[in-house]
Amino acid sequence: MKLTHLYSAGLLILGSYLAQAQDHRFAVDNPKNPEVTEYWDPEVRVITPGAIPSDAIILFDGKNLDNWESAKDGSPAKWKVADGKMTVVGKTGNISTKQKFTNYQLHIEWQSPIEPDTRKSQGKGNSGVFMQGMYEVQVLNSYNNRTYRNGQAGSIYKQSAPMVNATSKMGEWNTYDIIYTAPKFTVNGGIDTPAYVTVIHNGVVVQNHTKIQGTTEYIGQPLNPVHGPGPISLQDHGNEVSFRNIWIREL
Helix, strand or coil, X not given: CCHHHHHHXXXXXXXXXXXXXXXXXXXXXXXXXXXXXXCCCCCCCCCCCCCCCCCCEEEECCCCCCCEEECCCCCECCCEEXXXXXXXXXXXXXXXXXXXXXXXXXXXXXECCCCCCCCCXXXXXCEEXXXXXXXXXXXXXXXXXXXXXXXXXXXXXXXXXXXXCCCCCCCCEEEEEEEEXXXXXXCCCCEEECEEEEEEECCEEXXXXXXXXXXXXXXXXXXXXXXXXXXXXXXXXCCCCXXXXXXXXXX
């Protein structure tokens, strides 16, 4: 190719580049151009939705407790597994996931046992779901069972009462869908951003981006120890509460 042809080709390429650059500047500088506020990359990750989303981690599928351990000492979890559910065995202690998490969407279903009317208030169908092992969403038979409002089903225990009582009848299944954002701490141990939680109980929002004040203590005020990722823990409160279909999506 002759030098003049190369020179001409170069001018064409340069001209095309300058034209594109000019079009880009026009797009950016023109507030009426819709492309200014369109973002294409990176493309949104694709998952398959359904009863269990394709990116969910299965924590309990009704078969075994391989993903769980004793919260006290890390020994094998001693709760009963039968008929597709796990059930609290009294005095065996809380159980926790072996895996630790930070921010997530958690799905868990729970069932209060059939208990006599002599059991009341906190003594009826009591258990709990603990975020990072220390922030409790209360599990309780709150169907026709009066107790303190910040201790009934769907409460952030001893902190925030649920907006409504959506508890199913004794012996029927309840569903919690929990969206949890972990706290962030400053370098000197203070709270930079507190933990927040949304709880959907049987399809009804009962906690809406609720601020968690700290650990959910039975006695005394909440504490705020500095911590990193933590497990999902389930409480042994002496009642034969059952759980099934537990999965989590990390956010």
